[in-house]
Amino acid sequence: MINRECGVYQTTYEGDMALYPLPLARYSTLAVVVVLALLPLVLDSHMMSLANLMLLASIGAIGLNILVGYTGQVSLGHGAFMMVGSYTAALVTVRLGLPFWLGLPAGGAVAALVGAFFGIPSLRIKGLYLAIATLAGQFIIEWVINHSPWISGGVQSTIYVPTPTFLGWNINNEYRRYFMVLPVAIVAYVAAMNLVRSRVGRAFIAVRDRDVAAEIIGVDIFHYKLLAFAVSSFYAGMAGALWTYYLKIANYEHFTLATSVSYLAMIIIGGLGSVLGSVFGAVFITLLPIVLVYVVEGGAALFGFKYAAIADFLANLRLIIFGGLIILFLAIEPEGLFRMWGNVKRYFRLWPYSY
Amino acid sequence: MAFFFDLFVNGLMIGSMYALVALGFVLIYKATSVVNFAQGELVMFGGYIAAALLVLYKLPLAVALPVLLGSMIALGFIVERGVLRPMVGQNVISVVMVTVGLAQVFQGAAALLWGAQTKNIPLPIPLEPYVIWEIYLSPVNIAAAVVSGVFMVTFVWFFRKSRMGIAMRATANDQQAAMAVGINVRMVFALSWAIAGLAAALGGVLWGNLIGVDTQLALVGLKVFPAVILGGLDSVPGALVGGLIIGAVESVAAGYVDPYVGGGTKDFLPYVLMILALMVRPYGFFGREIIERV
Numbered sequence A: 001m002i003n004r005e006c007g008v009y010q011t012t013y014e015g016d017m018a019l020y021p022l023p024l025a026r027y028s029t030l031a032v033v034v035v036l037a038l039l040p041l042v043l044d045s046h047m048m049s050l051a052n053l054m055l056l057a058s059i060g061a062i063g064l065n066i067l068v069g070y071t072g073q074v075s076l077g078h079g080a081f082m083m084v085g086s087y088t089a090a091l092v093t094v095r096l097g098l099p100f101w102l103g104l105p106a107g108g109a110v111a112a113l114v115g116a117f118f119g120i121p122s123l124r125i126k127g128l129y130l131a132i133a134t135l136a137g138q139f140i141i142e143w144v145i146n147h148s149p150w151i152s153g154g155v156q157s158t159i160y161v162p163t164p165t166f167l168g169w170n171i172n173n174e175y176r177r178y179f180m181v182l183p184v185a186i187v188a189y190v191a192a193m194n195l196v197r198s199r200v201g202r203a204f205i206a207v208r209d210r211d212v213a214a215e216i217i218g219v220d221i222f223h224y225k226l227l228a229f230a231v232s233s234f235y236a237g238m239a240g241a242l243w244t245y246y247l248k249i250a251n252y253e254h255f256t257l258a259t260s261v262s263y264l265a266m267i268i269i270g271g272l273g274s275v276l277g278s279v280f281g282a283v284f285i286t287l288l289p290i291v292l293v294y295v296v297e298g299g300a301a302l303f304g305f306k307y308a309a310i311a312d313f314l315a316n317l318r319l320i321i322f323g324g325l326i327i328l329f330l331a332i333e334p335e336g337l338f339r340m341w342g343n344v345k346r347y348f349r350l351w352p353y354s355y
Numbered sequence B: 001m002a003f004f005f006d007l008f009v010n011g012l013m014i015g016s017m018y019a020l021v022a023l024g025f026v027l028i029y030k031a032t033s034v035v036n037f038a039q040g041e042l043v044m045f046g047g048y049i050a051a052a053l054l055v056l057y058k059l060p061l062a063v064a065l066p067v068l069l070g071s072m073i074a075l076g077f078i079v080e081r082g083v084l085r086p087m088v089g090q091n092v093i094s095v096v097m098v099t100v101g102l103a104q105v106f107q108g109a110a111a112l113l114w115g116a117q118t119k120n121i122p123l124p125i126p127l128e129p130y131v132i133w134e135i136y137l138s139p140v141n142i143a144a145a146v147v148s149g150v151f152m153v154t155f156v157w158f159f160r161k162s163r164m165g166i167a168m169r170a171t172a173n174d175q176q177a178a179m180a181v182g183i184n185v186r187m188v189f190a191l192s193w194a195i196a197g198l199a200a201a202l203g204g205v206l207w208g209n210l211i212g213v214d215t216q217l218a219l220v221g222l223k224v225f226p227a228v229i230l231g232g233l234d235s236v237p238g239a240l241v242g243g244l245i246i247g248a249v250e251s252v253a254a255g256y257v258d259p260y261v262g263g264g265t266k267d268f269l270p271y272v273l274m275i276l277a278l279m280v281r282p283y284g285f286f287g288r289e290i291i292e293r294v
Helices: A013-017 A023-042 A045-070 A078-095 A100-118 A127-147 A174-196 A199-209 A211-216 A221-247 A257-270 A275-302 A308-332 A336-349 B002-032 B039-056 B061-087 B092-114 B139-161 B163-173 B175-180 B185-211 B215-231 B236-261 B269-280
Strands: A158-160 A249-251 B130-132 B135-137
Touching: A023 A045, A023 A174, A045 A078, A045 A174, A045 A199, A045 A221, A045 A257, A045 A275, A078 A100, A078 A127, A078 A158, A078 A221, A078 A249, A078 A257, A100 A127, A100 A221, A127 A257, A127 B092, A127 B215, A127 B269, A174 A199, A174 A221, A174 A275, A199 A211, A199 A221, A211 A221, A221 A249, A257 A275, A257 A308, A257 A336, A257 B092, A275 A308, A275 A336, A308 B061, A308 B092, B002 B039, B002 B135, B002 B139, B002 B163, B002 B185, B002 B215, B002 B236, B039 B061, B039 B092, B039 B185, B039 B215, B061 B092, B061 B185, B092 B215, B135 B139, B139 B163, B139 B185, B139 B236, B163 B175, B163 B185, B175 B185, B185 B215, B215 B236, B215 B269, B236 B269
Parallel strands: none
Antiparallel strands: A158 A249, B130 B135
């Protein structure tokens, strides 16, 4: 990390424009990818399912962060856009017999259309009013999907999807599903990293920072706001479609308002306006309830309680701790995990000789 | 036609209960610029306390009501002091997230303390409906409308005439100017939460009486959003008008449309109405229009 300190030595445009200009960053990123690829060798099936959940959540969170963190348009309808992607994927798979790698972009594309449509109010309204308008989007989409048997498949709005296959390879256990989800997550991550530093990403940031000023320097606000909604919903749709193939079922109950809120929690806790932060937040929010179960159950066992006898008590206690941690966390570090990560890096940059 | 008026009038009464909840919401937003996503949970908590006092501890209503109101006012104070004050000056969305966290804590705490199963709040109100010009008026709805109306009138008087109310309006208008003329802005913040707690307590009793007390009661809070958006996020009369409109519209729509689509219009139409209203009047009927100048 010491070699980061002095000067910029780029001699070519390619070098200057690289995603990770420093060799150290390149190597550490490569190392992370290798570790991710080798993870199935050491983890058991249960751990793999956790990893899958985290990756799925990361994709959705990155999408929401592009909209909320980079473009500054608060959305409470992310869950509904995931729902659109999920049902689209289920329908094209069941009705048209498309494989999952075509169902994913199909889900993303339809979700992007719907997302752009519900982004139209953002032209006139902003801030909290927009947040509540997207809340309306959440309820309207949920209601429409629930009340059209053609989309939701009638009984209990549930569509079962056959096990996805890739080149004759049945994706039927957690290890194989990991290799279905991981490439999508990596592509989503790299695409987002590149998007936010491109012309489009700079336009997003200009809209976020001061939309009037952005308009004056020639950013077409309407175009970029709708684009942000579309891109974000594309991510949401992909994530929703992956959920469908992952669980082999499309059901609206996975994508309610609570889902939208928890994705918002991910990006706020992870750090607004940071792709890596979205991943941190997704990991945090996915792991928190699971770790809480272990901690609370362990604590209960320590005092000699039987789990079954106090299951309700623990479920409610978990809710309290979950909410309390979110409050506590935001009070301590409102800029999220990404900021903490940066603080740690900064500390160790000068580590032995910091003053 | 009688069917229409029946739906309309009863809808208005339900709407007055929405308005009650919306008032607490608007008050907090107006004074402290916090969008309180825990308003529904506050109502639920009020309902739980009421149910616990009346059913579990079997207190008479005359004793239970002051205890309930007092404890909800105290809860408002505590929430403002303990949770929202550290967030002053943070960006809006983090503050919103804190209220979402707060909502979770309320949900868990209520179920933890008093159990998740549905409870009734027994109120000494007759069940037989009054019939006036072929319109069936249920006494529960009338009582709810009266309580909401009395609270609203009292509140508007307080807000317009009393010294503290004027201080609250001044703070809502311009915080720094209010500080400069010696208004205790912290006190105003705390008071807003306390009054919101009070409104939530009454709302909790009325709604709890109507639909039963369990954690689902918090969903009332979501219905408040269309109401406040219609009226304008920062307008007290707007909360009243918005609540009444939403109540009437959902009642009439449920009566006429539900048979064709198989239910659920109530949960859907208010939001459509809200989107349309936003397209025409982005700041609601009475909301303060933010004019951006370069």
